[in-house]
Amino acid sequence: MKPEIYIKDLAKHTGQEVTLKGWLYNKRESGKVKFLILRDGTGYLQCIVFKGNVSPEVFEIAEKLHQEAAFEVTGLVKAEPRAVGGVELDATGVKLIGASEDYPITPKDHGVEFLIDNRHLWLRSKRQVAIMKIRHRIVKSIRDFFDEHGFTLFDPPIITPNASEGTSTLFQMEYFDLGKAYLTQSGQLYAEAGALALGKVYTFGPTFRAEKSKTRRHLTEFWMVEPEMAFYNLDDDMDLAEEFLEYIVKSVLKNNLAELEILERDITKLEKIERPFPRVSYDEAVQMLKDEGHEFKWGDDLGAADETIISSKYDKPVMVHRYPAEIKAFYMKRDPENEKLALAVDVLAPEGYGEIIGGSQREDDYDLLLSRIKEHKLPENFFSWYLDLRKYGSVPHSGFGLGLERTITWICGIDHLRETIPFPRMIYRNTP
RNA sequence: UCCGCGAUAGCUCAAUGGUAGAGCAUUCGGCUGUUAACCGAAGGGUUGCAAGUUCGAGUCUUGCUCGCGGAGCCA
Numbered sequence: 447m448k449p450e451i452y453i454k455d456l457a458k459h460t461g462q463e464v465t466l467k468g469w470l471y472n473k474r475e476s477g478k479v480k481f482l483i484l485r486d487g488t489g490y491l492q493c494i495v496f497k498g499n500v501s502p503e504v505f506e507i508a509e510k511l512h513q514e515a516a517f518e519v520t521g522l523v524k525a526e527p528r529a530v531g532g533v534e535l536d537a538t539g540v541k542l543i544g545a546s547e548d549y550p551i552t553p554k555d556h557g558v559e560f561l562i563d564n565r566h567l568w569l570r571s572k573r574q575v576a577i578m579k580i581r582h583r584i585v586k587s588i589r590d591f592f593d594e595h596g597f598t599l600f601d602p603p604i605i606t607p608n609a610s611e612g613t614s615t616l617f618q619m620e621y622f623d624l625g626k627a628y629l630t631q632s633g634q635l636y637a638e639a640g641a642l643a644l645g646k647v648y649t650f651g652p653t654f655r656a657e658k659s660k661t662r663r664h665l666t667e668f669w670m671v672e673p674e675m676a677f678y679n680l681d682d683d684m685d686l687a688e689e690f691l692e693y694i695v696k697s698v699l700k701n702n703l704a705e706l707e708i709l710e711r712d713i714t715k716l717e718k719i720e721r722p723f724p725r726v727s728y729d730e731a732v733q734m735l736k737d738e739g740h741e742f743k744w745g746d747d748l749g750a751a752d753e754t755i756i757s758s759k760y761d762k763p764v765m766v767h768r769y770p771a772e773i774k775a776f777y778m779k780r781d782p783e784n785e786k787l788a789l790a791v792d793v794l795a796p797e798g799y800g801e802i803i804g805g806s807q808r809e810d811d812y813d814l815l816l817s818r819i820k821e822h823k824l825p826e827n828f829f830s831w832y833l834d835l836r837k838y839g840s841v842p843h844s845g846f847g848l849g850l851e852r853t854i855t856w857i858c859g860i861d862h863l864r865e866t867i868p869f870p871r872m873i874y875r876n877t878p
Numbered sequence: 879u880c881c882g883c884g885a886u887a888g889c890u891c892a893a894u895g896g897u898a899g900a901g902c903a904u905u906c907g908g909c910u911g912u913u914a915a916c917c918g919a920a921g922g923g924u925u926g927c928a929a930g931u932u933c934g935a936g937u938c939u940u941g942c943u944c945g946c947g948g949a950g951c952c953a
Contacts, residue, residue: 476916477909496910513903528911547904548888553914554902555890559945615951632953657951658879670953750949792953804953849953874945 453489456523456533465520466491466535467543469570470511472553480508482537484519487575492526493519493535500538507540513552514570516544558862565869566878576705577865580698581854585650587697588671588848591690592648597673600640600647602633608828615656617666629654634845635777635832637674638808641843642835648673658873662862663800665851667871674845680789680807683844684765687793687803688723690848691763695719698857711859715797718761725765728787731756747773748792750800757794763802767791776818778806779842791846799856805846812836 449467451459456466468486475481478497483490495508511517521537528534550564551571561568568574592599605619605627621627633649640647650671657664673686695716698706706713726734731752735742738755748756748766757764768781771788781787793803809815815836819829854866864870869878 472914474912474915475909476912479910479912481912481915483913492913494911498910526911528913530913549903550888552889552903555914557890557946560889653953655952659951660946661948661950664952668953747951801953847953852953 449486453484453486453491456489456491456535459523460525460533461523463520463522463538464535465518465539467518468516470513470515470517470546471572472513473511475509480505482508482511482517482519482540484517484535485570485572485575490531490572491533491535492529492531493521493537493540495537495540499536500540504538504540507542508537511540511542512546513549514546514567515542516546517542562864562870562875563878569868572708574865576702576708577854577858577860578868579705580702580709580858581850581866583698583702584694584850584854584857587694588650588690588850590697591693592646592673595646595686597646597648598640598644600637600644600649600674601651602630602636602640602649604630604651606630608825615658617654617656631655632670632672632847634672634674634847637672637845638832638835638843641674641676641845642839642841645677646673646675660873662864663852663855665863665867665870665872668863668867669850670847671850672845672847674843676841676843678807678844679842680767680791680844683805683807683846684725684767684791687765687791687805687846688721688763691723691793691803692719692721694853695857706858709858709860711857715761715859716857719763719796723762723765723793724760725767726756727767728769731766734759745770745772753794753800754798757796757798757800761796763796764794765791766794774806776822776824777808777815779809780814789844793846795852795856797856797859799852801849802852802856803846803848805844807842807844810836810840810842812840 451464451466453466466484466486468484471483471485471490473480473482480495482493482495484493495505497505518541519535519537520539521535524534524536525532526534551567569578605621607627616628616631619627631653633651637647637649648671651669652667653670654667656666675686699713699716731748732742732744734756735752740755742752756766767790768787769790770786771778771780774788774790778788778790781789789807791805792801794800795802809818812833816833819826851863851866855863858866864872
């Protein structure tokens with residue numbers, strides 16, 4: 447039987463007798479009174495069990511509840527300033543639903559390795575529940591944003607015959623009699639086909655990178671959202687990116703203050719995320735680094751330390767644009783004002799969270815794209831369909847990719863993105 | 879792949895080369911307002927693995943395994 451009422455709605459039922467179902471988050475007891483902290487996924491509620499108010503059998507059941515035992519509790523809802531949340535339940539009945547013996551995660555400190563080993567249980571903790579709720583909100587706001595802006599969801603394939611950019615190491619598999627196939631690292635090339643069919647599309651799904659990255663900013667399986675728009679140039683692309691990020695942050699601020707508080711997030715930092723965002727060209731960024739006294743050679747990619755220096759100058763995301771074409775992907779269009787530059791943009795999150803968006807205007811000229819494919823020694827036969835997009839009604843078009851987990855990490859203000867996805871996949875871990 | 883750090887009770891951590899300890903969790907007892915409750919007691923150990931130095935190794939040396947952080951790569 448499903449619960450009739452959840453903790454989040456309890457304040458409306460003050461003075462009424464209700465029955466709730468959930469799990470024991472923690473328990474404190476003092477002789478003849480027990481404080482059971484019930485969690486039900488929507489909130490936390492202190493339930494008081496006085497020995498004098500309940501039958502000996504009920505008191506005995508409460509006595510034997512261990513951490514994370516599932517139970518049902520009936521009682522009177524009371525306003526109570528001494529309770530966290532302002533409401534508590536004066537229990538008259540307690541029923542055990544599922545016992546829990548020797549729950550491994552105690553209310554004391556644990557190490558990361560232990561918690562990750564127990565990820566399936568760690569997800570029940572207050573902090574993880576808060577992060578998952580914010581993840582949900584961000585995903586919803588992403589879908590709402592594109593829906594409200596005339597985009598069509600366009601699902602790219604997960605299994606692809608080749609590397610879309612030809613650089614990253616991909617997860618490989620045998621695909622029946624057709625030889626090797628790979629898990630996608632980006633849906634972008636397919637999204638371009640979608641944009642030329644539907645005008646404005648976005649893809650949203652898991653992507654896979656077999657890079658041996660061992661940092662707090664990397665997962666081997668992560669979620670990416672990639673809008674792609676026909677007739678958008680790089681400036682239009684950046685306009686969209688900043689409006690998009692502002693929308694997401696505002697949505698979390700509007701709906702998830704309780705969760706941000708659990709995470710002890712400094713929300714004044716998030717309240718500053720309003721358009722316009724600073725736009726810095728690669729040339730200007732290089733100059734900034736030199737002004738700071740850092741050695742930097744024009745033509746090199748910005749490293750993590752360089753990004754931190756640049757983003758720390760602002761309290762908003764920074765859009766760094768027009769990178770040297772040599773360090774960027776083959777499909778990016780060159781800047782007509784300087785052939786050495788690609789019409790690319792990276793968005794760096796504030797507070798040192800690093801790159802959360804990478805985007806560009808795409809090369810729309812058939813001959814130039816073909817020569818780039820040849821320069822990069824990519825297998826032409828795999829790209830014939832992609833070249834077709836430049837053969838039949840080619841138009842200027844742009845798009846970007848936003849890393850979902852990195853965005854959640856930044857908005858939540860946490861220090862490792864492994865907590866932002868229910869079951870993280872990392873180089874040395876694929877369980878639980 | 880490279881650089882750095884680490885591995886002691888179920889968990890988090892202590893222990894000058896000289897008897898392996900605390901808190902939490904568990905079990906038992908006490909407490910009618912606790913907020914990671916508190917107080918008392920008990921059980922709980924092949925100190926990651928292998929070798930070496932030493933009268934004596936958790937501690938020093940070497941190798942290995944596993945993990946963590948960072949770099950590169952990227953979102």
